[in-house]
Amino acid sequence: MTSPIRIETGSDPELAVVTINHPPLNLYDREMHAALAETVTALERDRPRGALFRAEGKVVSGGVDVRDSFLPIAQNGDVDAGTAYFAELVELGERVHRLPFPTVFAAHGLTLTWAFELALACDLIVAGESASFGLIEATVGLTPAMGGTQRLAQRCGQGRAKYFVMTAGRFGAAEMERWGAVDRMVPDDELDGTARELARSLAAGPTVAHAATKEILATLAADGLDTANARTGEIAGKLFGTEDLRGAMDSFVERGHGKATFRGA
Structure with missing residues (x-):
């Protein structure tokens, strides 16, 4: 049986392309x-230097097979x-969120429920202009359970997260970009x-430094500004030991700005 998710590296082994393909929706x-x-x-396990999450078909996902x-x-x-079951979902979202390399999510068509929660667990979300998003679990008496509510609140505030989740509406890419929930349309x-191209450029960049950036921001989210400030020296200071x-x-000294090649080590 073909898996509904595949990982490919193609001609660029530094970048893992994760494709969702479980038709029709x-x-x-x-x-x-x-x-x-x-x-x-x-x-x-494989620790690529970056990952792109995308989907085949007319939509990223129509949601959950409730039955x-x-x-x-x-x-x-x-x-x-x-x-x-919800504990497993939360853990999956958290594991994606804490991957020690840059992650990009490409959204097209409908990106509902779990798929949007997965997108929010990634570092950056790029959306096509006709894409739309929804956490519509309230229509069946549930609330999102992969961490999407929390991460949406981190991106655009608790009020908008409540509005988004409680109304179970569908919101277009332009509005989501204005809110700060989508990074680029x-x-x-x-x-x-x-x-x-965005995922490739991040994977080819200083990925150890990117991992440090993610760790500092994760500390901010979990423990607040004072703790993040206190840990920044320790986290960033380790970069001086990297190749x-x-x-x-x-x-930089020999050739100027922007000409360095990074190996992720």
Whole structure:
């Protein structure tokens, strides 16, 4: 059986391209759940220097296959099973969020529920101009459970996160870019190329420094400004022991700004 998620490197082994392909609507079901867990494990193990998440088809995802994922738990009123399943979802989102390299998500068409939560767990979101987003779990009496509510609030404030989640609406790329939930909006026909080029450029850059940036921001989110400030010296100071920094400094002195080559070491 073909997995609903595949990882490819192609001609650029530094960049992992993660493609969701589970037609017709890339719905989240038990098969997708297992595939996402396997994908995250592979990324943690193989440590590419960057990853691009994208999807095949007319939409990134139409949401969750309720019959497969939630209905049996709901019919049985099984609180323990629901709690355990949501704990797995939260862990998956957190593992993506903490990958020690840059991650980019390319959004087109509909990007609903789990897919938007996965996007929010990535570092940067690029959207086609006709893309739309929704966390519509409230329509079946649920709330998002992969960390999307929290991460949306971090990006654009609690008020907008509440409005987005509680109304279960669908919001276009332009509005999401204004909110700060989407980092860049591009014409639909430029989405794939733009997202790939952004991911490639980040993967070819100072990825150890990028990982330090992510760690500082994660500390800010978890423990506040004072703790992030207190830990910045320790986190950033380690970069002076990297080959990338030494090589970039030598390159700057010898050839000027912007000509360094980075190895991620």
